[in-house]
Amino acid sequence: MLNQAKRIVIKLGTGVLTSGIGNLDTARITTLCSQVSTLRQRGIEVILVSSGAVGLGMGKLKLEKRPKDLATLQACAAVGQSILINTWQKCFDPHNLTVAQILLTREDLRARHRHNAVFNTIERLLANGAVPIVNENDTVSAAEIKFGDNDTLSALVASVTNADMLFILSNIPGLIDMEGSGKVVPTVQAITPEIEAMAQGTKHTTSVGGMISKLSAAKIAHRAGCGVIIGSGSDSELFNKLLNGESVGTYFVPSEVPVKSHKRWIAIQDATHGSITVDAGAVSALVERGKSLLLAGVVACEGNFESGDVVHICEPNGKTIAHGIVNYDMERLSAELPELEDNVVVHRDHLVLL
Incomplete structure (x- = not known):
């Protein structure tokens, strides 16, 4: 090597x-x-x-x-x-x-x-x-x-x-x-x-x-x-x-299959602005199919994050499975507003599996 x-x-x-x-x-x-x-x-x-x-x-x-x-x-x-x-x-x-x-x-x-x-x-x-x-x-x-x-x-x-x-x-x-x-x-x-x-x-x-x-x-x-x-x-x-x-x-x-260069900053973050817990279907979509995180898969949010912040993405049991740059702030996601411009909460291009 x-x-x-x-x-x-x-x-x-x-x-x-x-x-x-x-x-x-x-x-x-x-x-x-x-x-x-x-x-x-x-x-x-x-x-x-x-x-x-x-x-x-x-x-x-x-x-x-x-x-x-x-x-x-x-x-x-x-x-x-x-x-x-x-x-x-x-x-x-x-x-x-x-x-x-x-x-x-x-x-x-x-x-x-x-x-x-x-x-x-x-x-x-x-x-x-x-x-x-x-x-x-x-x-x-x-x-x-x-x-x-x-x-x-x-x-x-x-x-x-x-x-x-x-x-x-x-x-x-x-x-x-x-x-x-x-x-x-x-x-x-x-x-x-x-x-x-x-x-x-x-x-x-x-x-x-x-x-x-x-x-x-x-x-x-x-x-x-x-x-x-x-x-x-x-x-x-x-x-x-x-x-x-x-x-x-x-x-x-x-x-x-290493993390791509433009995602490495996301991967090395030890402290994030909050976390998003997702359901089992979202876990499967993220881990097995490499999809983006959609609003339908979000179960709960914690922290005080804003759009553009890095967050933990967690399984239902609390285990962190990914880091990602979130598209919406904590308040809007927690309110589950139906008029979100886009159902993509974290795009796969800004998400790193851990």
Whole structure:
């Protein structure tokens, strides 16, 4: 797959980039920069999602444990981010590559015009030969605008930028079958409950997430038609092995019918303005026949949405089956007015099955 890829996203965890709290592993970063340079020479565009700012700030501020209060976390990020990006540029200098810092919050991808701005900026950077280095803007991120972890951020970046592959590299070699063979699972065709049961959280001092967040990220990338490899960031030959056709880490097969590019903004929305519950007939029409949601299938509405907002579309049991851009506001739909101009509540061109 890597031989066929034109654009990839590489997410690097704090455990890969540091050798203890506050200490960047410059030798490993140097090796990673060399690998990126090799990929670039093969005609593969590379976007990096780099953790490490909070951990570096913790070291500079002499903190031994990851802070729990938001203000201290933001302070650590503010101190550490400049060190992180300067180190990347220094290590890319021997390869004559220029880095570009992009700091994002969840709100940047929720708002359509900002989502498009992120895409356009990264497109222009890649066209000009730069290496975009993305991180969460932890200095301003509050709970309601946080991604939660850089695994999720990397999957969203892969979706936004139409990447072919996402590499989530940390200090683990892949998804390990802890209840069975104890070995790395080489390939995952679908993320089933059995696969999810293999996931475990992390206990690393400076990290967030663990395998649970990586599987969640793999789901997002899968929907966008992006293949995912979860592997070890300490393997200096990882990309060479993959280019030579070797199996490394755990490969998550992308969806055979990915969400179309113009619908990806809808697909990645985590917070919507409300929900529409539909009947069994509408569920069948949406899921099995790819139809639009019509007024006749609407059972109930919740929230405070307006025409043009993204809403959850739910089965009668409350399970969300789709996101869509609604054509009418909450008040008009709730009133069940017969004089609606159009019976189409959510057009199929603006609807994404989850």
